[in-house]
Amino acid sequence: MRIIYIHQYFKTPAEGGAVRSYHLAKGLVDAGHEVEMIAGGCNSGYDQRWIEGIKVHYLPVTYEQKFGFFRRVWAFSSYVRQAKKLIKKLPRPDLLYVTSTPLTTGLLGLWAKKSLAIPYIFEVRDLWPQAPIEVGAIKNSLLKSSLKRLEKKIYQRAMSLVALSPGIADHLRKVTPSQKIHLISNFSDLEMFFPMKKNQALLQKYKLTNTLTIAYTGALGQVNAVNELLDLAKKAQDNGKNWQFLIMGQGSHDPQLRQIAIQKSLANVHFIPFGSKEKVNEVLSLADFAWISFAHLPVLKTNSPNKFFDALAAGKPILVNHKGWVYDLVKTHQLGISCLPSKIDSAFAKLEVLENYPEKLIKMGVNSRLLAEQYFTKAQAVSHLIQVISPGKNQLNSQNEFIILTG
Known part of the structure; x- marks a missing residue:
């Protein structure tokens, strides 16, 4: 044909x-x-x-x-x-x-x-x-x-x-x-993205340490609500956490997000240049959670974000900021946790617990990869x-x- x-x-x-x-x-x-x-x-x-x-x-x-x-x-x-x-x-x-x-x-x-x-x-x-x-x-x-x-x-x-x-x-x-x-x-591209342990050489390349790390890899537009990840970064910094937040992408709100990070003096936020899918997998390999976010509009609950499926293939636990079918998948298949704006304190408390129980993070990551292999x-x-x-x-x-x- x-x-x-x-x-x-x-x-x-x-x-x-x-x-x-x-x-x-x-x-x-x-x-x-x-x-x-x-x-x-x-x-x-x-x-x-x-x-x-x-x-x-x-x-x-x-x-x-x-x-x-x-x-x-x-x-x-x-x-x-x-x-x-x-x-x-x-x-x-x-x-x-x-x-x-x-x-x-x-x-x-x-x-x-x-x-x-x-x-x-x-x-x-x-x-x-x-x-x-x-x-x-x-x-x-x-x-x-x-x-x-x-x-x-x-x-x-x-x-x-x-x-x-x-x-x-x-x-x-x-x-x-x-x-x-x-x-x-x-x-999910199961060949391009795959579970990887944190590599010391890559940590040094991106000037990172081996601590709890949350990564966003996707568009930086009005509807992507990456500013909410900065809110979580601020809370972590104010509470003395040595967590790291990675933002890799491009879009109209990139300058605004960088300005917010400067205004809030967020030393724990690292902006990484947009790159190929190979580079995305590299960044995800350094993360303990993949951040999946959208603005809180009814229509955006229907989205099917590429970054979510990349994270599944990479075997990453998911941190999702909105309700919708991605939220339902995360909840049903125990892929991670939610971080709704009204419940950021609860999400923060769960992250505090999880950073001390790496076996639970590993289980969430295994669930993510398994879901990708079975259905996506x-x-x-x-x-x-x-x-x-x-x-x-x-x-x-x-x-x-x-x-x-x-x-």
Whole structure:
């Protein structure tokens, strides 16, 4: 089957960031499918590369998280316009696999179906426009209504939908009750990430000591609530704890977080430059807990964060700041503890106990890796996707698996 894979923010493991599309596309290629990826890029002109059997087309569309509303809209619309021109030049595909965000990628699916009679599957990574509406980025009532109508239209006209979490799947059922919905969560790269003991050479490289360490590896944006990790760091420092807090990432709130750390004189916080997935595993190897956080908005409870699945593969106990399906997994499978803003004192007390019982930390880490191996492997995700795109084969109803996972 010939598949054109639409992902504006396509990344490889060497680049770091969200690499779901890389692994899914590579899995499709390994299964005998022909895959062409259409991605945005930061170069001044069009570029094309072969990456692990995937033919990747890079369009000259610059996008950064720090962009304001109008620059974002321009980047989204420019990508759609250029992708349309490119698709018309490429050999006709059997299918478009379109992934959000942004929601505007769905315009390519609608256009391809109407103008070229090419079906599309739409993958919903985050709930748009619900997320930017709750965050406050979209306030105009007419624009909200327009985007919600577009969302419904994109969902309805897709051949089927792929959701990344049970919460997203529930939302899709409410918007389009009759649509086929498949649950393929993010997944753990068990080869790239693996449990490692703290290495003295790495500790020296990052100027760290062998004490209780909590690491965040991910985006540093408005919705990521990494400031709450700084609140925990402040409490630890004020109570004379020699704990360490690592922050590795990039995003619009990076300068703000660094300023907060300076204002609070947080000598226990270390900012590490954003890097490849290999570097992320290196940093996680020095951590006793992986911090998973989002702002406290209902829509963000549905997220399927890559950093969580990386931490599972690395065999790390989880420290989660919000309720949602990640919280449910942590609680059900004893992966770690919660650190809700209203219960930071309780979380701090639990950390004080755990630092003196390393065997309990080891057990949590073992549980994390085991969960990744049982339910969240790349092979399972690729197998699900192959069944979804293959006409005539039994379709998956993977929602049942998450009844097992979350109770």
